[in-house]
Amino acid sequence: MHYSFVSQQDPEVFEALEGEERRQAEGLELIPSENYVSRAVREALGSAFTNKYSEGLPGKRYYGGQEFTDQVEEIARTRACRLFAAAYANVQPLSGAPANLAVYHAVLQPGDTVMGMDLSHGGHLTHGHPLTVAAQLFRFVTYKMKNPETGEIDYEAMRMAARREKPKLIIAGFSAYTRELDYAAFADIAREVGALAMADIAHTAGLIAGGVLANPFSHSFDLITTTTHKTLRGPRGGMILVREENEELITRINRAVFPGLQGGPHMNVIAAKAVAFGEALHSSFGDYCTAVLRNAKAMAAVFAREGVRMLGGGTDNHLLLLDVYGSFGVGGKEAEEVLDAVGITLNKNTIADDPRPPLDPSGVRLGTPAITTRGMGEVECARVAEIIVEALRARDDRAKKKALRDEVRELAAAFPVPEKFV
Numbered sequence: 001m002h003y004s005f006v007s008q009q010d011p012e013v014f015e016a017l018e019g020e021e022r023r024q025a026e027g028l029e030l031i032p033s034e035n036y037v038s039r040a041v042r043e044a045l046g047s048a049f050t051n052k053y054s055e056g057l058p059g060k061r062y063y064g065g066q067e068f069t070d071q072v073e074e075i076a077r078t079r080a081c082r083l084f085a086a087a088y089a090n091v092q093p094l095s096g097a098p099a100n101l102a103v104y105h106a107v108l109q110p111g112d113t114v115m116g117m118d119l120s121h122g123g124h125l126t127h128g129h130p131l132t133v134a135a136q137l138f139r140f141v142t143y144k145m146k147n148p149e150t151g152e153i154d155y156e157a158m159r160m161a162a163r164r165e166k167p168k169l170i171i172a173g174f175s176a177y178t179r180e181l182d183y184a185a186f187a188d189i190a191r192e193v194g195a196l197a198m199a200d201i202a203h204t205a206g207l208i209a210g211g212v213l214a215n216p217f218s219h220s221f222d223l224i225t226t227t228t229h230k231t232l233r234g235p236r237g238g239m240i241l242v243r244e245e246n247e248e249l250i251t252r253i254n255r256a257v258f259p260g261l262q263g264g265p266h267m268n269v270i271a272a273k274a275v276a277f278g279e280a281l282h283s284s285f286g287d288y289c290t291a292v293l294r295n296a297k298a299m300a301a302v303f304a305r306e307g308v309r310m311l312g313g314g315t316d317n318h319l320l321l322l323d324v325y326g327s328f329g330v331g332g333k334e335a336e337e338v339l340d341a342v343g344i345t346l347n348k349n350t351i352a353d354d355p356r357p358p359l360d361p362s363g364v365r366l367g368t369p370a371i372t373t374r375g376m377g378e379v380e381c382a383r384v385a386e387i388i389v390e391a392l393r394a395r396d397d398r399a400k401k402k403a404l405r406d407e408v409r410e411l412a413a414a415f416p417v418p419e420k421f422v
């Protein structure tokens with residue numbers, strides 16, 4: 001991407017823009033929530049829609065001049081419904097966290113109980129971390145894995161807890177969990193206790209849209225929230241999907257988004273969502289998703305061979321969670337720094353019932369969405385896993401780390417960040 005106007009007008013900001021372009025091109029991005037968007041998505045993000053206010057919904061706006069905002073929002077909504085077999089989509093949430101908060105605001109009363117996955121077992125902050133505004137308004141209770149070695153969720157314990165705690169909302173979703181969720185079990189428990197079932201598919205949205213992971217709506221979930229970045233490979237943003245033509249629920253969701261939580265939607269982002277959803281509807285997107293899973297399994301095979309402990313024992317999706325403290329005697333913070341120095345970006349992460357503090361936990365989390373977008377296959381991904389193991393073992397060996405850094409640069413140069421997906 002060229003920044004001809006910024007470079008002339010504002011060299012200070014240009015330096016940061018150019019530095020980030022270079023960092024992304026030369027390093028390998030393994031943070032599982034990150035990806036590269038197409039040039040078409042970036043064009044829509046930088047379009048004239050960024051100048052427009054459009055509070056309200058298509059056909060019912062509070063400002064004039066909405067001919068084209070209505071057009072583009074309808075395209076985004078229609079494509080979102082097609083991707084996820086939804087009856088209704090609100091594409092206005094500014095990101096994943098506001099989308100979750102909007103659902104809570106729409107379907108709960110203050111003091112109501114919500115059930116979500118324990119944070120250290122893979123859940124997300126917005127599913128009840130005490131520092132969130134949601135946790136101050138609602139009462140969150142958690143479920144966990146039965147066995148962190150297999151990743152199996154303790155659905156029986158969840159059922160018992162749901163009978164006891166009587167949640168109004170049960171959330172299936174995660175940011176650091178590697179196994180398929182049993183959506184049918186979630187839906188059954190929710191039905192039994194009279195709760196709504198919501199899936200937060202922020203991490204796996206692309207894989208669901210691409211047909212390689214199960215769709216919660218096929219198991220009667222009421223609601224889906226998601227980010228539109230990550231595996232879905234769109235702009236940073238959020239969205240809420242409703243399975244059935246339930247007018248009352250749809251109205252409550254719409255009102256919770258606006259005016260409940262937001263003012264004007266970011267129409268340039270909605271235009272970019274529409275473009276990204278168009279890309280995800282293309283047949284090549286399914287091939288990309290298949291490759292994401294295959295590549296993650298290729299990395300897991302190397303870690304298994306090298307005796308690295310993986311939470312959940314491997315992966316069914318795009319991400320892996322390694323116990324680096326147990327496997328290499330190195331904390332997550334240092335592991336992140338060592339790998340950053342060789343050009344591999346991933347993030348430190350808490351593991352189940354982690355004895356170490358959140359800012360220096362026992363684990364690191366990594367995933368294949370971004371390197372798969374660059375066109376890497378199983379051979380390259382297996383080599384990246386080996387580089388991770390070699391770098392962590394040789395963390396005090398400067399010469400070895402330099403050799404690995406050079407190898408990472410060569411690999412990155414051989415797989416440039418693409419601009420076009422369809």
Ligand SMILES: Cc1ncc(COP(=O)(O)O)c(C=O)c1O
Nearest residue numbers: 095096097124174175200202227
């Ligand atoms: C499961 C889940 N929900 C919600 C979010 C929040 O999304 P955002 O960072 O866009 O607010 C994330 C982000 O990582 C996530 O993983």
